[in-house]
Structures are given as C-alpha cells and as structure tokens.
Amino acid sequence: MPEHTFRVNGEQVTVDVDSDVRLLWVLRDILGVTGPKYGCGINVCKACTSHLNGRAFNPCAVPVRDLGPGDEVTTIEGLAATAGADLHPMQQAWLDHDVVQCGYCQPGQIMAAVDLVRRVAAEGREITDADLDGIRNICRCGTYARIREAIRAAAAAGG
Amino acid sequence: MTTSRRRFLGYVLAAPVLVAAASPGEAQAAELLDLNDIMTAAALPTSGLISVEINADGTVSFALPRAEVGQGITTSTAMLIAEELAVPLHRVKITLADARPELLFNQMTGGSNTTIATYTPIRVAAAVARQRLLAAAATEFGSSDLRLADGVISTRDGRRIGIGELATKAASPRTLAVPVELTAKDDFTVIGRPHGRIDARDAVTGRKKFAMDVTVPGAKPAMVCRPPTINGKPGTVANLDEVRAMPGVTDVVTISTGVAVRADTFGQCIDAVRALRVTWRPGTVEGKSDTTVLRELASAELPLGPRPITPYVEGRFTFHFRSNSALEPNCAIADVRGGRAEIWSALKSPIVARQTIAARLGLPVSAVTVHVTEGGGSFGRKLFFDAALEAAELSQKLGKAVKLMWHRADDSRQGRTHPMATSRVRIAYAGNLVLGFEQRHTSVTTDLGHGLGELFTAMAAKLPIGDKAFAQTFFQFSHTSPYDFGLHSRLLSETGKGFNTGSMRNVYSPDTTCARELVVDQVAARMSRDPYRFRHDLLRGDRSRAVLRAAAEAGGWGRALPAGVAQGIAFHSEYKGVSACLVEIDCRPETVNRPIRDGVAGPRVTRAVFAVDVGLAVNPLGLEAQMMGCVMDGIALALTSSLHLRDGYFLEASWDNYFYTRQWNTPPDLRIIIMPSDSDQPGGAGELGVSAAMAAVACAYGRATGTMPTTFPINHGTLSFVPKPTVPPIPASPVDGLDHVR
Numbered sequence: 001m002p003e004h005t006f007r008v009n010g011e012q013v014t015v016d017v018d019s020d021v022r023l024l025w026v027l028r029d030i031l032g033v034t035g036p037k038y039g040c041g042i043n044v045c046k047a048c049t050s051h052l053n054g055r056a057f058n059p060c061a062v063p064v065r066d067l068g069p070g071d072e073v074t075t076i077e078g079l080a081a082t083a084g085a086d087l088h089p090m091q092q093a094w095l096d097h098d099v100v101q102c103g104y105c106q107p108g109q110i111m112a113a114v115d116l117v118r119r120v121a122a123e124g125r126e127i128t129d130a131d132l133d134g135i136r137n138i139c140r141c142g143t144y145a146r147i148r149e150a151i152r153a154a155a156a157a158g159g
Numbered sequence: 160m161t162t163s164r165r166r167f168l169g170y171v172l173a174a175p176v177l178v179a180a181a182s183p184g185e186a187q188a189a190e191l192l193d194l195n196d197i198m199t200a201a202a203l204p205t206s207g208l209i210s211v212e213i214n215a216d217g218t219v220s221f222a223l224p225r226a227e228v229g230q231g232i233t234t235s236t237a238m239l240i241a242e243e244l245a246v247p248l249h250r251v252k253i254t255l256a257d258a259r260p261e262l263l264f265n266q267m268t269g270g271s272n273t274t275i276a277t278y279t280p281i282r283v284a285a286a287v288a289r290q291r292l293l294a295a296a297a298t299e300f301g302s303s304d305l306r307l308a309d310g311v312i313s314t315r316d317g318r319r320i321g322i323g324e325l326a327t328k329a330a331s332p333r334t335l336a337v338p339v340e341l342t343a344k345d346d347f348t349v350i351g352r353p354h355g356r357i358d359a360r361d362a363v364t365g366r367k368k369f370a371m372d373v374t375v376p377g378a379k380p381a382m383v384c385r386p387p388t389i390n391g392k393p394g395t396v397a398n399l400d401e402v403r404a405m406p407g408v409t410d411v412v413t414i415s416t417g418v419a420v421r422a423d424t425f426g427q428c429i430d431a432v433r434a435l436r437v438t439w440r441p442g443t444v445e446g447k448s449d450t451t452v453l454r455e456l457a458s459a460e461l462p463l464g465p466r467p468i469t470p471y472v473e474g475r476f477t478f479h480f481r482s483n484s485a486l487e488p489n490c491a492i493a494d495v496r497g498g499r500a501e502i503w504s505a506l507k508s509p510i511v512a513r514q515t516i517a518a519r520l521g522l523p524v525s526a527v528t529v530h531v532t533e534g535g536g537s538f539g540r541k542l543f544f545d546a547a548l549e550a551a552e553l554s555q556k557l558g559k560a561v562k563l564m565w566h567r568a569d570d571s572r573q574g575r576t577h578p579m580a581t582s583r584v585r586i587a588y589a590g591n592l593v594l595g596f597e598q599r600h601t602s603v604t605t606d607l608g609h610g611l612g613e614l615f616t617a618m619a620a621k622l623p624i625g626d627k628a629f630a631q632t633f634f635q636f637s638h639t640s641p642y643d644f645g646l647h648s649r650l651l652s653e654t655g656k657g658f659n660t661g662s663m664r665n666v667y668s669p670d671t672t673c674a675r676e677l678v679v680d681q682v683a684a685r686m687s688r689d690p691y692r693f694r695h696d697l698l699r700g701d702r703s704r705a706v707l708r709a710a711a712e713a714g715g716w717g718r719a720l721p722a723g724v725a726q727g728i729a730f731h732s733e734y735k736g737v738s739a740c741l742v743e744i745d746c747r748p749e750t751v752n753r754p755i756r757d758g759v760a761g762p763r764v765t766r767a768v769f770a771v772d773v774g775l776a777v778n779p780l781g782l783e784a785q786m787m788g789c790v791m792d793g794i795a796l797a798l799t800s801s802l803h804l805r806d807g808y809f810l811e812a813s814w815d816n817y818f819y820t821r822q823w824n825t826p827p828d829l830r831i832i833i834m835p836s837d838s839d840q841p842g843g844a845g846e847l848g849v850s851a852a853m854a855a856v857a858c859a860y861g862r863a864t865g866t867m868p869t870t871f872p873i874n875h876g877t878l879s880f881v882p883k884p885t886v887p888p889i890p891a892s893p894v895d896g897l898d899h900v901r
Contacts, residue, residue: 001406018406018427022892025426029380034372035365037535039486040567041429043893044757045814047486052900061896076365091363098355098780101788102229103362104486104535110363119901133823138814140486140536141229142791143784144825 006067009078023059024048035076035107046137049108050075056115076107090114093154101141109137109147117155127155165341169287170207170334177213177291177329181206181283194636195734195843198272201264201614206280208262211240211288217310217323219246222256224266225273226507228534228541230845231781232273234357236281238778242349243285243342246310258509258529264614268507269542271734271843274777278841286339292322295329344839353780370490370504370532371564378492378560381553382428383417384435385569387885388442388807393417397436405431410557419553421561433887443657445807456581459654460601467587469594474584474678477870478670479801481577482817483663487535488570493550494560495520500527504547505534511610512544516551539662540575542609566889568812576802577663578603582674586682596644600671604653606660634667641732642697664792665846668733669853676729676854677867691716691728706770707739709832714741714768723747727859731850734843736773740855746863755823757815759799759879764856766828769848774838783831786848791820793852801875810882
C-alpha cells in the first residue's frame with residue numbers, strides 16, 4: 001500500500017493506507033485522532049471540520065492522496081497550540097458561554113468559528129448576523145444562540 | 160425514605176472506604192398523579208442500591224445510573240453531591256453506571272424524569288456520607304464542634320483533616336441505617352446557582368469520548384448494507400467474494416438486518432457497502448406513502464362526542480413523520496467471544512438492552528456486560544439499542560470485535576421516527592364561556608418497548624385507571640389540562656405497525672399542544688378576545704398565569720409590527736413544570752425567499768421569549784440550555800423538519816434533506832426567563848419546552864399569514880431536495896473537499 005506523509009497537530013505522520021481513503025478515517029481509525037466527528041460523511045453536517053494549513057476544511061471529503069509532506073492538518077486537539085495556550089480564545093469563549101450540550105458537534109463548530117473570525121478579520125470588518133447565518137455546522141441540541149454569542153465575544157477579544 | 164419533612168433514612172454500606180446510600184422507599188398510590196410520579200415511584204424501591212463513595216484522594220465518586228446525552232445531568236448530579244457533602248464541585252467524579260439489572264426500573268433515562276426521581280435519594284446518600292465523615296473526625300479530634308467546608312473538616316482551634324484521610328476511618332464493616340437531615344433550601348450554596356457543564360472542557364478540546372472514540376482492542380469499523388425499503392430483509396449477495404477482496408475489508412457477512420462489512424476504516428466500509436449487490440426481500444411497510452398512512456389514520460380516528468348545541472370551533476391537524484436522529488448516529492462496540500459479550504454504547508435503557516442482547520446471543524444475562532458511554536444527543540433515539548443489538552449479532556457471527564456505526568443515510572431512512580399523527584380538536588363555547596374541550600389524537604403506533612412498558616405493567620396495580628392499554632395510560636398521564644375549559648375529553652387511538660418508531664423529545668405533547676393552542680386562538684377570535692388575555696384568564700394556577708405573563712411582558716406582546724410579521728403565544732404544562740413561549744415570525748416574501756444553498760429558508764422566527772417554571776432549578780444554566788434547544792426543536796417541528804414517506808421508504812438521507820433548525824433559522828433575539836420559585840422540588844426539563852415553542856410558532860404563523868396552518872411542518876408539501884438513490888443505500892464519499900476551502 002502507498003505511504004502518505006503529512007503533518008497533524010505539529011507532528012509529521014506517515015500512514016500506509018489506500019490513497020482514496022478519506023482523511024477523516026485516516027485521522028480517526030488509523031491515527032486515533034478522534035476529535036473530528038462523523039456526522040454525515042458527505043460534507044454536509046460539518047462535524048468533522050478541521051484546518052488544513054490554517055483554513056477550515058472537511059476531512060470526510062478529502063482523499064488522503066491530496067495531502068503532501070508540506071501540509072499541516074490541525075484538528076480540535078491541536079487548536080490550542082496554534083494560539084500558544086492551554087485553550088484557544090475560541091475554546092475559552094465556548095466555556096464562558098457554556099455553549100456545549102452533548103458536545104458531539106462542538107469540535108467542528110469551534111474549528112468553523114475560528115475560520116470565520118479569521119476570514120472576517122482579513123476583510124477588515126466586524127462579524128454580522130449574515131456571517132453567523134452562513135455557518136452550516138448542524139447542532140441537533142440547538143446550541144446555535146450560544147454559538148453566536150461565543151463567536152462574537154471571541155471576535156471582539158481578537159480571537 | 161421520608162421520616163419527617165427534611166429527615167430521611169440512609170445507609171452506610173459495608174465497604175473498605177466510606178460508601179453511602181439512601182434507603183429504599185415506597186410511594187403511596189395517592190401520590191401518583193402524573194407520568195413522572197409513576198416513574199419516580201418505580202425507581203424508589205431500588206434507590207438504596209445507588210451509592211456515593213469517598214476516595215482516599217479526597218474525591219467523591221458516583222456512578223450515575225442514567226445516560227448523559229447532552230441534557231446536563233452529570234453536572235446537576237455533581238451539584239447535588241457537592242451541596243450535601245460540602246466538597247468542591249470539581250472533586251465530584253460522575254461516571255455512567257454499567258447496566259445493573261438489580262436496579263429494575265431505576266436505570267432508565269426518559270420522561271424528563273432523572274432529576275425528579277434522583278433529587279432526594281442522591282442527596283440522602285451524600286448527607287449520610289457527610290454525617291459519617293463528621294463522626295469520624297469527631298473521634299479523631301475528640302471534639303464534635305466541627306465544620307465541613309471545601310472537603311475539609313476543621314475544629315475551632317484550627318485543626319484540619321481532609322475527607323480523603325477519613326475515607327477508611329468513616330467506613331463500616333457492616334451496613335448501618337442512619338437517619339440524616341438534608342440541607343435546607345435557604346442554606347443552599349451550590350444547588351440553584353448557575354454552573355457550567357463539568358464536561359465542557361473535555362468537549363471543547365476534543366477529549367470527550369463518545370462510543371466510536373473508545374478504543375477496544377481488535378474492534379474494527381463495521382457498517383451494514385441496508386435494504387432499499389423500511390425493514391426489508393437481505394436475500395442473496397451476488398458478489399460476496401469480490402467485496403471481500405476490496406482494500407481494507409476483513410469480513411462480509413449477512414446478518415438479520417442486512418449485509419455487514421468489517422474493514423480497517425469506516426471509509427473502506429462505505430466503499431464496500433456501496434459495492435455490494437444484494438437482492439432484497441420486501442420490508443414491513445412496502446408500498447406505503449404519506450397518503451396511505453393518512454388514510455389509515457383517518458379510519459382509526461375515534462369519533463368526537465355529539466355535536467354541541469352551542470357554537471363551537473373545530474380543527475383537524477396533520478403532523479408528518481419526523482426523525483429523532485441525533486448527530487451521533489446509531490453506533491456501538493461489541494466484543495462477543497468465548498461465551499461472553501461486552502458492549503459499549505450510549506444507552507438510556509441499558510438493563511433492557513443487556514437482557515435483550517443476552518437473549519439474542521443465547522447467553523446468560525450474567526455473561527453480558529453493557530457499558531454506557533457518553534451520548535452525542537438522543538431526543539428519544541437512545542431509548543432503543545438497535546445498533547448495540549446489531550453489533551452484538553455481528554461480533555458473535557464473526558468471532559471478532561466490531562465498532563459498528565450507521566451511515567447518516569441509514570440513520571435517517573431506517574432509524575426510528577416520531578410517528579405521523581393527526582389531532583382533532585373541538586372547543587364548545589357560549590358567549591364568553593368555554594363549555595367543553597375535546598381532542599382525538601390518532602397516531603401511528605409509538606414503540607415504547609424499551610422498558611417503559613414493563614415499568615408501567617409493574618406499577619399498574621397502583622394506578623387509579625385500571626386496565627387500559629399502556630399507550631392510553633401513557634397518554635392520559637402525560638396530559639394534564641391547563642385551562643378551565645369545562646368538560647374535557649381526550650382520547651388516543653394508535654394504528655399500524657411496521658414502522659420503526661419512538662419518542663422524540665416527548666411523545667404526543669408537541670402535536671397535541673400545537674393543535675389545542677391553534678384552536679384556542681380561533682375561539683379567542685370568535686369571542687373578540689385578545690389571545691394572550693384569553694389564555695391568561697382561563698389558565699389554572701398562579702404559576703401558569705405568571706409564566707404566561709412573563710413571556711408576554713418580556714416579549715412585548717401586542718407591539719406594532721409590519722404586515723406579514725406577527726406574534727404568537729402558547730402555553731404548556733408537564734413534568735411538574737409550566738412554560739410559555741412568545742414568538743415573532745417574519746413571513747414577508749423577501750424573508751421567506753431569501754437564498755439558502757441546499758437548505759430551507761422560509762419564514763424566520765425573529766424573536767422567541769420562553770418563560771419556564773420547573774420548580775426548583777438545580778442548575779439554572781443547564782435549564783436555560785435545555786429550553787433554548789427546545790425552542791430550536793419547536794421551530795423545526797412547526798416550519799421545516801419532516802420525513803417524506805414514499806413507496807415504503809423515507810426520502811430523506813442527509814442533514815441537507817431533513818431540515819432541522821440551522822443557523823439561518825435561529826431567532827436573532829432569543830431569551831429564556833427562569834421564573835423564581837419557592838418550590839423545594841425540581842421538575843423535568845429535557846422535553847418540556849418543545850410543546851409551547853412549536854405551538855407559539857404555529858400560532859404566530861397563522862396570524863402573520865391570516866390562515867391557520869393545519870399541516871406540519873408547514874413546508875411538508877414542497878420537496879426541497881433531490882432524493883438520493885436507495886441502491887446503493889448510502890452516498891459515495893466526496894473527493895472535492897479541497898475545492899471548498901476558502
């Protein structure tokens with residue numbers, strides 16, 4: 001089987017797996033990185049949202065062959081380290097607003113939120129209701145209102 | 160268990176460290192007034208088997224015999240123990256108990272009953288431990304003038320000892336009965352104060368472990384190729400060898416529900432499932448559709464009483480099938496080898512699961528261990544254990560451990576649903592007087608065969624309603640009459656089998672309440688009364704009126720709004736709680752038709768104010784979260800979320816087909832009001848809020864559009880997606896993920 005080398009949460013990994021296995025399963029079933037969750041497998045629910053080279057993506061829709069040695073995958077487990085702290089400001093905002101209920105979708109929600117704040121900041125503007133309406137991550141517990149509050153707070157704090 | 164108002168009897172259990180429990184109790188028949196009383200009473204006799212343990216490191220352990228699926232009961236339980244034991248909350252370690260058959264009816268998570276049933280027994284156990292620790296410290300110090308705070312016992316002259324150091328000294332070699340007094344409500348420092356979830360940090364860092372995150376040696380991913388119609392059965396497989404040879408695949412075998420695949424990764428399971436060529440035998444609802452089920456419901460409907468001679472208003476409402484699929488799909492790990500079985504799954508009825516799995520495997524119950532894992536949502540789904548049963552069957556057949564998960568498409572199409580129902584309501588009146596209320600609720604049969612039925616059977620002799628069918632009993636006991644509407648008559652009729660059904664954040668109430676509240680609006684209109692004032696004047700009880708008033712005042716009931724935007728208000732009481740919801744909905748074309756990719760826009764609820772009084776709120780922050788979630792469910796049920804049945808299968812196979820509330824449907828203005836309460840008893844919260852929220856959205860929609868809605872959700876008539884194929888049963892995994900990176 002072909003070998004694939006890339007970086008996950010700051011460490012280089014090499015996996016020996018078929019080239020078209022989607023990255024979500026490489027992370028979860030081979031590397032034991034279980035923060036990204038399965039919710040649909042077709043890039044719809046966004047529960048697996050992680051970052052590739054600092055931008056949000058959904059590993060359920062990316063064959064492992066698409067990654068190379070220069071690619072850095074950040075999952076929820078590695079998010080805090082990108083901020084050089086025990087918790088990323090977005091994770092702290094999540095705690096401050098007691099966002100979580102069952103928690104299953106929340107790693108994906110947080111990773112999507114960090115990316116949204118990055119994009120909006122890059123455009124030099126404030127988060128709008130339309131930005132928040134545009135988040136596609138589903139939460140079956142219905143934590144949406146607290147997610148909105150936490151994102152606004154983290155964005156205001158420069159997170 | 161009660162010896163006086165605040166004095167209770169508990170036990171110190173024989174153990175090497177201090178272990179304390181409440182004493183078993185028995186409820187009097189006269190106390191059984193509603194569904195929750197019955198569930199609480201059924202749990203009481205075994206409350207002595209649930210214990211609080213003091214550890215040498217100063218922590219306190221408690222194995223909660225309930226499922227945590229997001230409702231926050233591990234946090235509220237830790238709060239109860241922290242209060243009575245005067246230990247810091249972070250030192251209370253809550254785990255979920257394995258299935259314990261000796262607990263009988265005291266290990267089922269349902270009916271929003273957890274806090275109601277466990278509130279006193281858990282505090283009694285903790286209070287016994289506190290008393291025992293103080294007694295041990297008194298011996299140690301030669302003084303009984305002691306103070307216990309922050310897990311440390313101190314004397315006036317400054318000597319101190321941690322409870323961990325007393326764990327062994329306070330233990331008893333034999334079981335002792337101990338009378339204890341519980342902390343008075345006025346002295347609470349933990350209960351009733353808002354507290355963040357104890358598992359929040361694990362959840363936001365990805366450390367929280369759900370069933371599929373648990374590592375069990377040898378347990379490889381497994382999925383099942385399922386039939387194209389509901390509950391179809393597998394026939395022959397044309398290409399077994401070919402699929403067995405696919406990359407990563409270790410096993411392919413036919414089981415009772417389909418053809419199972421085990422592989423190195425779930426991705427390879429998906430590919431193998433899609434490659435299988437199976438002939439299928441018919442399902443259990445072959446050829447049925449929304450239309451044929453509606454006809455069955457119509458013919459099963461019980462007649463209303465004789466036509467009143469006074470004026471009356473009637474309404475007939477349809478509620479389509481809905482999915483109770485949680486974000487974590489059905490899943491379980493099973494290791495069945497060498498005459499033993501070990502199961503890991505989020506289970507709300509683990510005792511029944513254990514017994515059923517043992518029977519299916521032909522093993523004695525004692526050879527089956529069932530671990531309850533943290534659940535990624537339930538909404539009724541996890542009362543059943545479909546995946547655990549399947550995983551056990553597969554593991555036994557292969558002689559290998561499996562980590563079995565349903566694909567989302569399976570979870571939506573073959574998973575359990577809230578049954579389709581109709582509700583007919585008639586309210587008779589004369590002048591300004593309401594004379595009578597009749598409701599005939601007709602539903603596809605709800606499967607309650609997860610232990611609740613057994614619980615009721617066991618309690619039947621104590622119930623004042625005699626030998627009515629279980630569902631009818633459940634219906635009557637879960638429906639109280641909030642309004643002073645004269646003569647009441649409510650009857651349930653269930654029909655039809657063959658669907659995989661279950662409760663969904665309540666069973667009947669969101670539908671029955673929605674139907675009732677819509678007709679209440681009609682009666683108010685006939686009487687030229689304001690719908691809020693009309694409800695307020697006819698509600699029974701100060702708590703009910705107060706909660707309605709709170710929602711109306713905070714929400715600005717009656718304020719001027721543009722044409723196409725309107726308010727609705729509704730009330731619901733259940734689980735010993737009362738609730739009211741005010742919503743504003745924007746039904747203007749520019750809102751309804753706003754562009755949403757692969758989703759449903761539709762009317763937008765722009766404001767929701769939800770007032771709730773559950774009595775004593777153990778954790779107001781948790782209660783607030785529950786109510787917010789209930790509002791999201793109510794919005795979905797009224798406006799967007801349903802399953803379409805066609806040719807014996809449901810069309811929905813994705814979260815972009817089944818339109819649960821998304822960010823673009825969320826009210827920008829959402830407020831939860833928790834009413835002050837002088838009650839010293841908590842009520843249930845998990846399901847309470849859905850009914851009033853759904854009804855308020857429906858009433859607001861009716862007012863905004865000028866037409867009372869009669870079919871729910873309102874968009875059911877428009878199919879807003881292209882249905883995915885049924886063969887293969889699950890969609891291909893996309894390969895274009897990087898094209899969407901922004």
